[in-house]
Amino acid sequence: MAPFNSLSRRGRGGSCLTNEINAARVLTSDQLTRYSRNILIQEIGPIGQKKLLASRVLVIGLGGLGSPAALYLAAAGVGTIGLADGDQVELSNLQRQILHVTPNIGRPKVDSARRAVLALNPEIKVRVFGERVTAANILGLIQDYDFVLDGTDSFAAKFLINDACVSQGKPFCHAGVIRFQGQLTTYSPGRPCYRCLFEELPAPGGAPTCGQEGIVGAVAGVTGGLQALEAIKYLTNAGTVLSGSLLTINGLTMEFRKVKFPQNPACSACGAGSTGFNPSLYSNSSAASQGCR
Numbered sequence: 001m002a003p004f005n006s007l008s009r010r011g012r013g014g015s016c017l018t019n020e021i022n023a024a025r026v027l028t029s030d031q032l033t034r035y036s037r038n039i040l041i042q043e044i045g046p047i048g049q050k051k052l053l054a055s056r057v058l059v060i061g062l063g064g065l066g067s068p069a070a071l072y073l074a075a076a077g078v079g080t081i082g083l084a085d086g087d088q089v090e091l092s093n094l095q096r097q098i099l100h101v102t103p104n105i106g107r108p109k110v111d112s113a114r115r116a117v118l119a120l121n122p123e124i125k126v127r128v129f130g131e132r133v134t135a136a137n138i139l140g141l142i143q144d145y146d147f148v149l150d151g152t153d154s155f156a157a158k159f160l161i162n163d164a165c166v167s168q169g170k171p172f173c174h175a176g177v178i179r180f181q182g183q184l185t186t187y188s189p190g191r192p193c194y195r196c197l198f199e200e201l202p203a204p205g206g207a208p209t210c211g212q213e214g215i216v217g218a219v220a221g222v223t224g225g226l227q228a229l230e231a232i233k234y235l236t237n238a239g240t241v242l243s244g245s246l247l248t249i250n251g252l253t254m255e256f257r258k259v260k261f262p263q264n265p266a267c268s269a270c271g272a273g274s275t276g277f278n279p280s281l282y283s284n285s286s287a288a289s290q291g292c293r
Contacts, residue, residue, distance in 0.1 A: 026050060031123075035077050043238035049077060055235045058082035058145040060133055060161060062109045064210070064220030065175050065227060066151030067099040072228035074117045078235070080125040081117060082145055085109040086132040096217030133157070135282035138164045147231045148172035151224065153209055155201050160282050162187065162194035166269045167277035173230040173242075175223050178210045180251035182223035184242060186230045191243040192263040193270045219251045 027035075027046060031053070038044050038052070057078050059066045062085040073081055087109050089100045104112040110128035117126055129141060138160060142148055148170055150161045158174060165172040165187060174194050175184040187193045210220075226247070233239045248257045265271050 027053075031077070034121075034123075038076060041238075044232075044236050048236035048238065051236050052077045052232065053079040055147070056080040056082065056145045057147045057149065057231050057235075058084065058142060059149045059151055060084045061151030061153070061157075062087075062097070062099055062113045063093065063151060063153065064096040064177060064215060064217065065224040066149065067097045067113075068221045068224035069149050069151060069228040069231075070099060070113060070117055071120060072225055073231060074121040074124055076228070076232055077121065078124065078231070080127065080145075082127045082129065082141075083110050083113045083117070084129040084133050084141065085113070086130060096215060096220045098217075098221070133160075135160060135164075135279035139168065139277065142168060142170050145170070147234055149227050149231060150174045151227070153211065155198075155207060156282070158194060159201055163269045163277055163282075166193045166195075166274075171234055173227045175227050177215050177220045177223050178208060179213055180216055180219055182219050182249040182251070183246055184223060184226055184230070185246045186234070186242040188234070188241065188243040192261055193267065195269040196264040196267050197246060197261050199264070199267075216251060219249065222251070223249060 027049065031049075032039065035049050038049050039046050055078050057073055057080070059070045059073070059081065062070065062083055066085070070081060070083060089104045089107055089109055089112050091105055093100055094102065099113040099116045100109065101112070101116075104115075108130050110130040114126050114128050117124070131137070133141060142164060148161065148165055150158055150172060152158060152161070153176075158176070161172060162174065164170075169189040171186065171188050173184060173186045175182065185194065185197065230241050234241050242258070244260055244262070246259050246261060248259070250256075263270065266273065268274055
C-alpha cells in the first residue's frame with residue numbers, strides 16, 4: 001500500500017490532498033484525519049464525505065450481514081445509523097456476527113451493536129430499535145432514513161422490507177447468504193425491485209435458511225461489506241449501484257456473477273397496477289428478529 005503522503009488526486013488537475021482539505025472547510029481536523037482515505041478517492045472527496053456525514057442509513061437485522069455492514073458504515077462516517085433487531089446475542093451468533101462479543105451473550109443485539117459501532121466511531125449518531133420490525137411499524141421506522149439495508153434471514157421479512165421501501169420511494173439493498181453463497185441487489189426508485197426478481201413468497205419450508213444449512217462467516221462478511229459499499233456509492237453518487245442487477249457470489253469457486261433483470265410491469269410492488277403498501281397482507285411477517293441466524 002502506498003504511503004499516505006504519496007497518494008495524489010489524479011483526474012482533478014493534479015490537485016493533492018492539501019487542496020482537497022482547503023476545499024473541505026466544514027470538516028474538522030479530526031474528521032480530515034479520520035476520513036482521509038475516503039477524501040483521497042476521486043469519486044468521494046470532501047464533498048462526498050460531507051454527504052456521508054449528513055446521511056442516515058437504517059440496518060434491519062444485526063446478524064451476519066448487518067454486522068459488517070454497520071461497522072463499515074460507521075467507519076466511513078455515515079452520520080446517523082439506525083440499528084433494528086429484536087433478538088438477543090447467542091453463543092452460536094459469534095461465528096459470523098462480528099458486532100457482538102462473548103461478554104454480550106444474552107444482551108439485546110441492538111445494545112451490543114450500538115456499543116461496537118460507537119467504539120469504532122464515537123462521533124456518529126446511533127439510533128436503536130429493539131423490537132421486531134412488522135408491517136405495523138416499518139413505514140414509521142424507515143421514513144427518517146436515506147437508505148435501508150436488509151440484513152434479514154427470512155423471505156417474509158425481505159418481501160416486507162421491499163414492499164415498504166418501494167411504496168415510499170426509499171432505496172435499499174437486499175442481500176442473502178447460505179453455505180458458501182451470497183447474493184445482493186439494490187433497489188433505486190423507478191428501477192426494478194426485489195419482487196420483479198422473486199415474485200411471491202416461497203411456500204413454508206420451501207427454501208432453506210442458514211440456520212438449517214449453515215453459513216461460512218466470511219461469506220456473510222463479504223456480502224454485508226458489499227451492502228455497505230452499495231450504500232456508500234448511492235449516498236455519494238459514486239459509480240454504479242446494482243439497480244436491476246443481481247450479484248451472486250460463490251465462495252467455493254471464487255466466482256462473482258452479475259445478472260441483469262428487467263422491471264416487471266405486473267409487479268405488485270413497483271408495477272403499473274400496484275396499489276401501494278397494505279399492512280394487512282403481512283400480519284405474520286416480522287423482520288428485526290431474522291438477522292442471519
